[in-house]
Amino acid sequence: MQQRVYALFGFVGPLVVYVTIGVSILLSPWFNWESDALSDLGHAVRSEVASVFNFGLLLAGFLLVVYAVTVFRKHAKYTSIGLLISAFMIQLLATFDEVYGSLHYILSVPHSAMLSITSVIYAAERKSSLALITLLIALVSWALYGLKIRGVGIAVPETISKIMLLWIMYSGIRIYLSKRPV
DSSP states (O other), X not given: OHHHHHHHHHHHHHHHHHXXXXXXXXXXXXXXXXXXXXXXXXXXXXXXXXXXXXXXXXXXXXXXXXHHHTXXXXXXXXXXXXXXXXXXXXXXXXXXXXXXXXXXXXXXXXXXHHHHHHHHHHHHHXXXXXXXXXXXXXXXXXXXXXXXXXXXXXXXXXXXXXGGHHHHHHHHHHHHHOSSOO
């Protein structure tokens, strides 16, 4: 039974990210898709929703760390290491929000890179087309942003990149529904 609960962490962790980002945006009429980053929502001094945004990242990171070291490790041994690192980095991003300036940026780039690498590892280890497709969508969004195809801010590719969390959610549900828990 405990293993099934841990499997749900793989679904609930990313869901917490989606919900708290959505709530933070809805409660921030100042948020601008053309000029803001998602991290602006977590700025402890300038954002009235920083506690919601940062708590969501901390909670999601915690749930995903637990998921990575329990049932997911048995499901995808090599990917679990990448997920563990990425989930811990999400907690660091919430702890060292934009108030910390360049430290926040120094953490955000490796986190994004680690999540992308983890997606590749999972695609290879579990033959997951979902992990590969979501990674490609995220990479295309970053490429379009980099090429300045549309007049959008960094929050747009950041948000689109959250699609990579879908394969994690799917893995959690798959483990939960399996007849023989891992």
